[in-house]
Amino acid sequence: MTSMRWLLAVLNPHSVAPDAAYYDAIYTDAPAVLAGMLVGERLNEEDIAAKFSEHSDILIELRRMLGPASNASAIDRFERLVYEFDAGDSRLAASVLVAAVCLSDRDEQHRALMLLDHAISVLSRSDDFTARLSRTALLFQRAFRLWEMNEDWVNGFTEGLSALDRLSDDARSMEWESFPVQSESVIDLLDALRWSGEISLRMRDDIAFSDHPQTQMPVPTLTEHATKLATRGYASFVDELFRNTAAPQTGVSWRRDPIDTPFWEALWHFELLGNIRLACLYRERLAKLRLLRGQGAAVGGVYYDVIRLLRHAERMKELDQALRYVRENGPLAELAENARRVISRGRHFRRHGDADLSVLRAGASLLDVESAAEGYEQVVASLQLTPKDRRTFTHRSVRLERLWSAAVGLALTSNRLDHFLSDFLAHVSGLPQSDELLDRSYARIVHGLDWDGVPTGIQSTWRDWSQGQGVTWPQLSSAVSVALGGFEVTSAAGELTVGSIAQEVNDAMAGRLPTWSPSEVSARRNLISDRLAAIRQDAANRSYAVGSFDPCDIAVGLAIYCDVSELWSPITSFLSDPLVARQDKGAALNRLSRAAGSIPQEVLDALRENYDIVLSGGFSGPFRAQVNPFPEAVRAAAVLGLRSLDESLTDVSRLLSGSSPLARIEGARTLATMARFLQPIPDWVPALALQMTRDTSGQVKGYASSALASMLAERGPLHVSLKLRLLEMMGEDGMASPLLTLGGMQGVDALPGDVYERIESIAARHLAREVRSAAEAVLKSCVPLPAEG
Numbered sequence: 189m190t191s192m193r194w195l196l197a198v199l200n201p202h203s204v205a206p207d208a209a210y211y212d213a214i215y216t217d218a219p220a221v222l223a224g225m226l227v228g229e230r231l232n233e234e235d236i237a238a239k240f241s242e243h244s245d246i247l248i249e250l251r252r253m254l255g256p257a258s259n260a261s262a263i264d265r266f267e268r269l270v271y272e273f274d275a276g277d278s279r280l281a282a283s284v285l286v287a288a289v290c291l292s293d294r295d296e297q298h299r300a301l302m303l304l305d306h307a308i309s310v311l312s313r314s315d316d317f318t319a320r321l322s323r324t325a326l327l328f329q330r331a332f333r334l335w336e337m338n339e340d341w342v343n344g345f346t347e348g349l350s351a352l353d354r355l356s357d358d359a360r361s362m363e364w365e366s367f368p369v370q371s372e373s374v375i376d377l378l379d380a381l382r383w384s385g386e387i388s389l390r391m392r393d394d395i396a397f398s399d400h401p402q403t404q405m406p407v408p409t410l411t412e413h414a415t416k417l418a419t420r421g422y423a424s425f426v427d428e429l430f431r432n433t434a435a436p437q438t439g440v441s442w443r444r445d446p447i448d449t450p451f452w453e454a455l456w457h458f459e460l461l462g463n464i465r466l467a468c469l470y471r472e473r474l475a476k477l478r479l480l481r482g483q484g485a486a487v488g489g490v491y492y493d494v495i496r497l498l499r500h501a502e503r504m505k506e507l508d509q510a511l512r513y514v515r516e517n518g519p520l521a522e523l524a525e526n527a528r529r530v531i532s533r534g535r536h537f538r539r540h541g542d543a544d545l546s547v548l549r550a551g552a553s554l555l556d557v558e559s560a561a562e563g564y565e566q567v568v569a570s571l572q573l574t575p576k577d578r579r580t581f582t583h584r585s586v587r588l589e590r591l592w593s594a595a596v597g598l599a600l601t602s603n604r605l606d607h608f609l610s611d612f613l614a615h616v617s618g619l620p621q622s623d624e625l626l627d628r629s630y631a632r633i634v635h636g637l638d639w640d641g642v643p644t645g646i647q648s649t650w651r652d653w654s655q656g657q658g659v660t661w662p663q664l665s666s667a668v669s670v671a672l673g674g675f676e677v678t679s680a681a682g683e684l685t686v687g688s689i690a691q692e693v694n695d696a697m698a699g700r701l702p703t704w705s706p707s708e709v710s711a712r713r714n715l716i717s718d719r720l721a722a723i724r725q726d727a728a729n730r731s732y733a734v735g736s737f738d739p740c741d742i743a744v745g746l747a748i749y750c751d752v753s754e755l756w757s758p759i760t761s762f763l764s765d766p767l768v769a770r771q772d773k774g775a776a777l778n779r780l781s782r783a784a785g786s787i788p789q790e791v792l793d794a795l796r797e798n799y800d801i802v803l804s805g806g807f808s809g810p811f812r813a814q815v816n817p818f819p820e821a822v823r824a825a826a827v828l829g830l831r832s833l834d835e836s837l838t839d840v841s842r843l844l845s846g847s848s849p850l851a852r853i854e855g856a857r858t859l860a861t862m863a864r865f866l867q868p869i870p871d872w873v874p875a876l877a878l879q880m881t882r883d884t885s886g887q888v889k890g891y892a893s894s895a896l897a898s899m900l901a902e903r904g905p906l907h908v909s910l911k912l913r914l915l916e917m918m919g920e921d922g923m924a925s926p927l928l929t930l931g932g933m934q935g936v937d938a939l940p941g942d943v944y945e946r947i948e949s950i951a952a953r954h955l956a957r958e959v960r961s962a963a964e965a966v967l968k969s970c971v972p973l974p975a976e977g
Contacts, residue, residue, distance in 0.1 A: 191278035191318045191319075191322075192317075192318045192321075192374065193217070193219045193278075194218075194219045194222070194278050194279055194281070194282040195281055195282050195318065195321065195322055195325070195377075196219070196223075196373055196374070196377065197219035197220070197222045197223035197226070197282055198222065198223075198226065198282040198285050198286060198460055199285070199325060199377050199380070199381075199410075199460055199461060200373050200376060200377050200380075200410055201222075201223035201224075201226040201227050202223075202227060202413065203223075203373035203376075204219050204220055204222075204223035205220060205223035205224045205226070205227050205229065206220055206224065206229075215231065215239070215240075217240075218240045218242070218243035218247060218279075219282075221236060221240060221243075221247055222247065222250060222282065222286075225250065225251060225254050226254075226286075226453065226456060227453055228449040228452075228453060231251075233248050233251065236248055236251070243279065245269060246266070246269055246279055246283055249262045249263075249265050249266040249269065250266065250283065250286055250287075253266060253286070253287065253290045254286070254290070260294075263287070263290060263291065263294075263299075266283070266287055267287070267299070267303065269283075270283055270284060270287065270303060270306070270307075271306065273310070280307050280310060280311070280322070281307060281311065281322030281323075281325065281326060282322075284303050284304060284306075284307040284326065284329075285325060285326065285329055285460050286460070287300065287303055288300040288303060288304055288329050288330075288333060289456065289459045289460060291303075292333060292336060292459075292500070293496070294529075295496075295529040295530070295532060295533040296533070297333045297336055297337050297533065297536075297537070298337075298533075298536035298537065300333050301330060301333055301334070304326055304329055304330040304333070305330070307322075307326050308323055308326050308327065308330065311323040311326070317355070317358055317359070317362065320351060320354075320355060321355055321374075321377075321378075323351070324348045324351045324352060324355065324381065325348075325381060325460075325461075325462070327344045327345075327347055327348040327351075328344060328345060328348050328381065328384065328385055328388075328461065328462025329460070329462045330344050331343070331344025331345050331348070331388070331462060332388070332459075332462040332463075332464055332467070335388075335464055336500065337533075337536075337537040337539065338537065338539035338540070338541050339537060339539065342389065342392060345385045345388055345389050345462075346389070348381070348385055348462075349382065349385045349386065349389075352378060352381060352382050352385070355378060356378050356382075359371070359374055359375055359378055360375070376408060376409045376410050377410065379408040379409070379410075380408040380409075380410040380411055380461055381461060381462075382408075383407070383408050383411065383463075384458070384461040384462055384463035384466075385462070387463065387465050387466075388462065388463060388464040388465060390465075391464055391465055410457065410461075411457075411458075411463075411466070414453070414454040414457040414458065415454065417450040417451075417453055417454050418450050418451050418454040418470065418473065420450050421447050421448070421449075421450035421451045421454075421477075424447045424450075425447045425477065425480075425481075447477065447481070448474075448477065448478070448481075451470065451473060451474045451477055452474065454470050455467065455470040455471060455474055458470060467501075468500070468501040468502060468503070469501070471497045471498070471500050471501035471503075472497070472498060472501040472503045472506060474497055475493070475494045475495075475497035475498045475501070475503075475506070475510070476506070478490055478493055478494055478497075479491075479494045479510065482494070489522065490522075491510075491514050491519055491522045491523070492522035492523075492525055492526060494510055495507070495510055495511065495514065495522070495523060495526045495547065496526060496529070498510055498543070499526065499530075499543040499544065499546075499547055500543075501543075502541065502542070502543045503543075504542055504543065504546065507543055507546055507547075508546055511523065511546060511547065511550040512550075514550075514922070515550055515922065515923050515924075516885075516886035516887055516890075516922050516923060516924035517885070517886035517921070517922040517924065518886075518920070518921025518922035519921050519922075520554055520921060520922060520923070520955050520956060521554075521955065523547075523550060523551045523554060524551050524554035524555060524955065526547050526551060527547055527548055527550075527551030527552070527554065527555055527559075527563070528555065528559055530544045530547050530548055530563075531548075531555075531559055531562055531563045531566065534562075534563070534566040535562075539570060540566060540567060540570040542587060542590060545567065545570070545587075545590045545591050545594045546590060546594075548563055548567060548594040548597070548598065549590060549593045549594035549597055552594060552597030552598045552600070552601055552957075553597055553600070553601055553956050553957035553958050554955050554956055554957075555598070555601055557601065557602050557603065558602075560598045560599075560601035560602035561598075561602035561604060563594075563598045564595060564598040564599050564602055564604060564607070564608070567591060567594050567595045567598060568595055568611050570591065571591060571615065583625070584626075585623060585625040585626040585629055586625075586629075588626060588629070589626070589629035589630070589632075589633070592612060592615075592629075592630070592633050593633055595608055595611070595612070596608055596612075596633055596637070600957065601957050605637065605638075605641070605642060606641075606642055606643055606646055609637075609642060609646050609650065610646060612630075612633075613646075613649060613650060613653060616630065616653075616661070616664070617653065621660070622660050622661050622664075627661050627662065627663045627664055628663055630661070630663075630664045631663040631664045631666070631667040634664060634667045634668055634671060635667045635670075635671070637671060639671050639672060647672060650668050650672070651668070651672055654668040654669060662687065662688065662691075663687065663691070666691040666694075666695075670694065670695065670698060684711055684712070684715060685715075686715065686716070686719060686737045686739060686742065687737055689712050689715065689716065689742055689746070690737050690742050690745075692712075692750070693742055693745035693746060693749060693750065696745075696749040696750050697745070697749050701749075701750070702750060704750075709752060712746065712752065713746070713752050713754050713755055716739055716742060716743045716746065716755065716758075717743075717755065717758045719739040720739055720740060720743060720758050720759075720762045721758070723739065723740075723762070723768060723772055724761075724762060724765050724767070724768060727765065727767040727768045727769060727772075728767055732769050732771075734771065738772070738775045738776070739772075740759065740762055740763070740772060740773060740775070740776040741775035741776045741779055743755045743758065743759050743762075743776070744759060744776045744779045744780060744783075745779065747759065748779070748783050748786045748787075753788070756788060756790075756791050759776070759791075760791055760794045760795060760798075762776075763776065763777065763795065763798075763802055764794070764795070764798035764801050764802055765801075766801050769807060769808065769812075770807065770808045770812065770818055770820070771808060771812040773802075773820065773821075774812075774819075774820040775820075777802075777820035777821055777823065777824045778820050778823065778824075780824050780828065781820075781823045781824045781827045781828065781861055781865065782861075782865060784827055784828050784865060787828065792828055792829070792830070795824075795828070795830055796829075796830045799821070799825060799830045799831065802818070802821050803817055803818050803821045803822070803825070803839075813848075813850055815843070815846070815848065815850055815851045815854055816842070816851075817839050817842055817843065819843060819851075819854035819855070819857070819858065822836065822839040822840060822843065822854075822858055823857070823858045823861045823862075825839070826839075826840070826858065826861075826862050826866065827861060827862060827865050827866050833870050836862075836870075837870070837872055840855055840858050840859065840876065841855075841876075842855075843855030843858065844856070844876060844880060849884075849885045849887075849888065852880070852883060852885060852888045853885060853887045853888050853891065855880070855888075856877070856880050856883070856887070856888045856889075856890075856891035856892045856895070857891045859873055859876055859877045859880070859891065859892060859895040860877075860891045860892070860894040860895040860898065860928070860932060862895070863877070863894075863895040863896075863898035863899050863932070864894075864895075864898045864932070869899060869902065871904070873895065873899070874895070874896065874899055874902070874904065874906045874910055875906065876892075877892045877893075877895035877896050877899075877910075878892075878896065878906065878909060878910060878913055879892075880892035881893055881896070881913055881917055886920075886922045886923075886924035886925055887924050887928075889917065889920065889924070889925050890924035890925045890926075890927065890928030890929065891928055893913075893914060893917040893918075893925055893928060893929040893932070894928040894929055894931055894932030895932065896910045896913060896914045896917070896929075896932070897914060897929050897930070897931075897932030897933045897936075898932045898933075898936075900914070900933070900936065900939065900940065900943070901936065911940060911942075911943065914929065914943065915942065915943065915946055917929055918930075918946050918947070918950060919946075923956050923958060923959055926950060926954065926956075926959045926962070926963075927958065927959055927962055930947070930950075930959070930962040930963055930965075930966050931962070933947075933966045933970070934965075934966070934969070935969070936966075936969070936970050937969075937970055937971070938970055938971050938972070938973045939966075939970050939971075939972060939973060940972070940973050941972045941973060941974065944967075944970070944971075944972035944973075945972075947963045947966055947967055948963075948967065950963040951963035951964045951967060
């Protein structure tokens with residue numbers, strides 16, 4: 189039963205590992221050492237070599253693989269050892285199971301599958317109980333890794349479950365020695381494997397994804413033990429938060445601590461059993477735990493691990509949030525490494541799932557040209573390859589936008605925009621029909637692309653296609669028209685919609701002013717006025733919704749850019765209605781803040797008279813967080829002079845002192861708006877902006893730095909301090925600070941020489957393509973000033 193003891197050391201380690209209280213005093217054999225590794229207790233390599241010399245080679249490599257960072261050379265050496273094992277080697281199955289999980293952590297599932305196939309083949313030569321049980325565990329593990337690669341995975345579980353029927357009968361009829369293996373440990377393992385296989389298979393058919401599916405089997409003892417461990421980890425985390433609040437400490441250490449180790453052990457329990465559903469759940473939980481514990485700590489690799497775990501868990505909402513956080517705040521290098529791992533894995537399995545596409549979309553601009561080109565080819569190939577035997581809960585339009593957003597980012601980084609436009613047009617042309625969500629998504633992808641370097645043949649093909657697609661693809665066609673200088677796009681005869689009016693406003697903002705007849709002006713005014721009135725009526729009935737377009741924002745655009753002045757009255761009434769939700773007012777107020785010189789005095793007077801209602805009236809709405817005071821109203825009041833500067837200072841200070849990061853982001857954004865559009869700039873704006881560049885949020889720091897950049901030409905008492913802090917901010921990790929800082933320099937004709945040199949360095953060396961491009965744009969529009977005397 190020595191072979192069974194090796195298997196239990198991996199799949200039921202607490203039945204084999206010694207009591208942690210005695211540490212290494214009762215490590216009686218090599219399987220106990222391996223089990224100890226999997227419950228967070230690890231002998232040093234010298235003791236292993238001295239006490240267990242027969243197995244020291246494999247145990248030492250396993251120890252290194254299980255370290256805080258899986259050692260690539262240890263995995264290479266381990267593979268060579270495993271391929272030398274013969275059919276009777278008791279260590280084979282246990283070692284391969286551990287290696288498969290380690291290789292999956294490194295996105296090297298192809299190597300894991302080779303090892304698993306080898307071990308399954310070797311064990312198939314024997315029909316004894318341990319060999320059959322080992323083979324079943326390996327089949328589950330193989331199915332799990334195929335699931336990760338979006339390949340056919342179901343057969344492994346069905347075959348394994350069939351084998352478990354015979355194994356269970358045999359186990360209950362066998363005579364077991366009390367040592368080295370107890371019958372209860374084997375029975376518990378069989379129950380855990382069956383439960384894992386059944387709920388993993390349910391992932392193929394479940395309509396509602398649940399982390400705790402209902403099965404006819406009770407939760408096995410091994411699984412209950414693993415979840416209790418994680419519960420203790422939660423309690424220890426709360427204790428740590430209390431200690432850090434009462435007596436702050438620094439530093440985070442993984443493994444062998446009372447918080448991380450229980451979660452890690454629970455995760456490995458489900459990984460090794462091949463339990464897809466609960467492994468994904470604990471990947472997500474461990475990622476969240478490490479993100480919360482790692483924020484602000486100088487621990488390398490934390491954010492790489494967070495993204496990897498969420499990507500492997502396929503938790504799209506949490507993954508997108510983490511990706512957004514790392515893009516804004518850094519470390520960008522750890523996001524780039526995740527993207528490279530996805531591409532490396534794609535060389536062996538080309539079915540990229542949604543999680544892979546999200547990482548490639550977020551990290552595309554951080555890659556080198558060769559990696560981006562390889563990633564582009566993989567993403568386009570994934571269009572034709574759908575994941576196998578899994579129900580997707582992602583809307584088709586969302587997945588397609590994710591795929592093509594990743595593709596365009598990779599194309600831009602690899603200088604393959606012409607390839608992208610050709611492939612994208614072929615895809616769009618081949619779709620049987622469009623929908624509004626997909627049309628808007630694809631228009632966003634095309635919007636803002638630089639077509640200057642695109643071959644004329646591709647431009648002509650897009651122009652020809654767009655001219656005839658105004659009905660089927662109205663927004664995409666209009667976006668292409670804007671990008672190519674404007675051309676007539678067919679539309680449904682007589683059809684006028686809020687969306688079509690929005691596109692006309694966009695055209696007017698781009699300099700293509702409309703030539704409407706009086707009746708056409710009336711039609712547009714009446715449609716938008718009616719929509720504003722309908723929203724007010726719904727708000728009076730406490731009914732709120734969100735649509736594709738913002739009618740009040742469009743109304744302001746019509747009034748300012750298309751001279752539809754009759755809309756000012758309904759706009760003012762709409763903004764002053766206390767029942768209308770803030771989500772329906774915010775965009776319009778922001779547009780007013782950026783166009784102070786275009787607003788009639790009587791409109792300003794009306795808004796000033798009703799400002800208290802605008803500021804305090806209306807809740808945020810069901811699709812927006814509540815932030816007080818109303819940020820967009822505060823910005824409009826400060827720039828348009830609806831409040832005194834002292835009152836604006838009070839409002840801005842309330843935002844900046846908010847405990848919510850969103851409130852502080854809005855406060856810093858208000859400072860940036862004031863610095864850009866208000867003259868003269870109040871003395872308190874640079875002082876507050878300087879302070880907020882020390883915030884923990886990348887967006888807060890970025891907007892505050894943008895305010896500093898807009899005030900570089902001001903020679904106030906804080907000029908030197910502002911410039912020095914600005915130089916520091918441009919070197920911050922993440923994209924939020926440098927992008928928003930550079931954005932604050934738009935329209936500046938000249939910059940101090942040292943600032944200009946820093947921007948040159950960013951344009952040449954920054955990891956992110958978007959930041960390099962923004963720096964180049966600033967350099968093209970300004971010159972360096974002589975050194976300051």
